[in-house]
Amino acid sequence: VNRPLTARRRQVLAALRGETNRLPLDPSLAGGLREWLEDGIWEAATRLPADRRPLVVHAGTLRAALGDSSPLTPVEWTAGRALGVLGGALWRQICVTGRVGDPWADSCSAVRAHAPGGLGTFLCSLQVDRRTELQARLRADARALDAAWPPIPAHWHPRTSDRVYVPLAGGAVVLAATLDLVLGAPPAGARSTCVLQVRRTPGPVHRADLRFKALLETIRSGAPPRRAGTFYTARGDVEVADVDDATLAETVQQVIAAVTRLCAPPRTP
Amino acid sequence: MRCTAYTTQLPRPARLSDVMTTATPPPVSPEDWHAVSRRLTDGLRYVDAGMRPGAPIRLGAFDLRAVTPSTGFPAQGAGGFRWTARRARRALSLPAVRACLTHDALHPAVAVAAEERRLKARALAGAPAGSLARWLARCDAPTRAVARAEATCWATHLWQALDWRALGTVPAVGEPDQWWDWPGSSANAPLALRGRADLRWHLERSAPGDAQAPATAVALFSLLGGLPRPTSDVELGLAALVGGLLQPDAPPAMRVGGLWPSCGRAVVLDVDLTLLHAVVDAVLGATARASQRA
Numbered sequence: 001v002n003r004p005l006t007a008r009r010r011q012v013l014a015a016l017r018g019e020t021n022r023l024p025l026d027p028s029l030a031g032g033l034r035e036w037l038e039d040g041i042w043e044a045a046t047r048l049p050a051d052r053r054p055l056v057v058h059a060g061t062l063r064a065a066l067g068d069s070s071p072l073t074p075v076e077w078t079a080g081r082a083l084g085v086l087g088g089a090l091w092r093q094i095c096v097t098g099r100v101g102d103p104w105a106d107s108c109s110a111v112r113a114h115a116p117g118g119l120g121t122f123l124c125s126l127q128v129d130r131r132t133e134l135q136a137r138l139r140a141d142a143r144a145l146d147a148a149w150p151p152i153p154a155h156w157h158p159r160t161s162d163r164v165y166v167p168l169a170g171g172a173v174v175l176a177a178t179l180d181l182v183l184g185a186p187p188a189g190a191r192s193t194c195v196l197q198v199r200r201t202p203g204p205v206h207r208a209d210l211r212f213k214a215l216l217e218t219i220r221s222g223a224p225p226r227r228a229g230t231f232y233t234a235r236g237d238v239e240v241a242d243v244d245d246a247t248l249a250e251t252v253q254q255v256i257a258a259v260t261r262l263c264a265p266p267r268t269p
Numbered sequence: 270m271r272c273t274a275y276t277t278q279l280p281r282p283a284r285l286s287d288v289m290t291t292a293t294p295p296p297v298s299p300e301d302w303h304a305v306s307r308r309l310t311d312g313l314r315y316v317d318a319g320m321r322p323g324a325p326i327r328l329g330a331f332d333l334r335a336v337t338p339s340t341g342f343p344a345q346g347a348g349g350f351r352w353t354a355r356r357a358r359r360a361l362s363l364p365a366v367r368a369c370l371t372h373d374a375l376h377p378a379v380a381v382a383a384e385e386r387r388l389k390a391r392a393l394a395g396a397p398a399g400s401l402a403r404w405l406a407r408c409d410a411p412t413r414a415v416a417r418a419e420a421t422c423w424a425t426h427l428w429q430a431l432d433w434r435a436l437g438t439v440p441a442v443g444e445p446d447q448w449w450d451w452p453g454s455s456a457n458a459p460l461a462l463r464g465r466a467d468l469r470w471h472l473e474r475s476a477p478g479d480a481q482a483p484a485t486a487v488a489l490f491s492l493l494g495g496l497p498r499p500t501s502d503v504e505l506g507l508a509a510l511v512g513g514l515l516q517p518d519a520p521p522a523m524r525v526g527g528l529w530p531s532c533g534r535a536v537v538l539d540v541d542l543t544l545l546h547a548v549v550d551a552v553l554g555a556t557a558r559a560s561q562r563a
Binding site: 092093095096097101105106107110113114154155159160162163165166171174185186187189220222 | 279377495533
């Protein structure tokens with residue numbers, strides 16, 4: 001990817017890299033967290049009816065369960081949500097190829113190629129003036145994103161839209177997430193990976209989502225990520241921090257509480 | 270059938286390479302291979318008797334999944350094959366990993382981009398219709414970017430899956446699929462079994478009679494999407510069965526392995542009679558299901 005390294009882009013790259021010190025790695029941590037999860041959800045998972053297996057738990061499902069709202073409410077498309085998805089597609093294109101043409105056309109093509117979903121229907125249903133407004137906002141986001149996103153060195157082994165599944169209780173429950181960007185080699189004697197999610201603007205739930213994703217990456221790869229953060233496409237900045245073991249433990253407790261609620265039989269009126 | 274699944278030991282690539290290459294089991298004898306082959310062909314004759322004529326059947330690892338028709342077993346050839354960004358990832362990533370192995374590229378991301386350029390050039394030179402090269406040349410830049418992103422992710426997972434130096438030899442990456450053809454009878458359908466593995470390399474093991482001359486056997490390894498299934502063992506074993514049926518005199522596959530990078534799980538199996546018979550059972554079951562649909 002041939003992109004000049006401006007001061008702004010250099011800042012983002014430095015944030016992703018973090019301090020050069022090696023962070024200690026407890027090789028038994030990932031196994032311990034997994035056992036804790038298995039123990040915590042086992043009883044609830046046995047009550048899960050066969051027609052609801054496997055129960056797939058995403059970060060959004062987790063939030064809904066902990067917020068005591070119905071986790072099965074279908075997702076409704078809004079302009080903000082559409083902008084987030086389209087901006088994410090643009091980010092991926094810039095990350096992989098280093099360039100983007102017309103933001104609207106490119107992001108719509110990329111979304112169609114990657115995950116058709118219901119976004120196309122939503123965009124087609126928009127009035128002309130609403131769509132024009134959305135296109136203008138997307139162009140602004142694309143400018144901010146292009147100005148800030150650095151070329152990622154190939155030796156950092158970047159993987160975009162990396163899917164993670166953690167089956168629990170014999171596959172009755174599956175924790176699932178898509179990691180927008182994972183960097184680094186497999187962990188050996190030290191923590192080695194960095195996990196990044198891409199969002200449009202800061203929101204109250206992003207940290208919780210990120211902790212959930214960091215937990216899943218820990219269990220999948222056998223070691224916690226070194227760094228985890230969020231890149232905001234509309235502002236073109238990044239918030240990244242080291243991952244600490246206490247946060248992962250706290251997230252395990254939240255997952256157990258959420259899965260227990262999700263496995264409970266639906267309340268009858 | 271010894272099964273090894275690993276989850277916790279670090280570093281995982283070294284551990285997986287170790288499990289794939291060491292303590293190789295005794296090979297399945299030619300007589301046992303003959304018995305497996307006979308059991309398969311006898312079973313196919315029995316299934317064949319129930320088939321309708323003129324419905325050729327192709328079976329790959331995917332078809333061995335025990336899915337009943339009511340839950341949506343994919344109809345053969347329904348809609349035809351069409352390239353998508355997701356479907357292109359294996360075809361783009363395997364040459365990229367090969368380029369990394371031969372030091373033609375230093376990193377998977379660079380190698381995938383180079384492979385994409387090579388295919389586009391091939392399309393300009395007149396690649397056949399329906400080929401990946403033609404599809405890549407025709408699709409727009411964002412779709413190509415998604416395909417490259419998916420392939421880079423897949424290639425990086427494969428590149429990071431093993432400690433390549435510990436394998437003892439340079440594996441063949443992305444060799445063409447092997448096909449074993451069952452001609453059927455004059456009135457009934459032919460069958461083609463597909464054996465597919467991402468990596469194939471020679472294992473060295475001491476020959477029982479001659480410690481000086483190591484005999485060679487083959488290890489097969491594949492990267493798989495999603496989560497392991499109850500049928501994963503036979504899906505992995507199918508490539509060993511097809512290889513053995515096609516080339517009875519060639520070094521047999523002794524070990525098959527699979528890694529599911531989405532969940533970080535790996536399965537390594539010894540190729541023995543138990544596994545081969547389980548694969549034969551699964552093939553016969555899948556053939557019966559396919560013949561009922563035909």
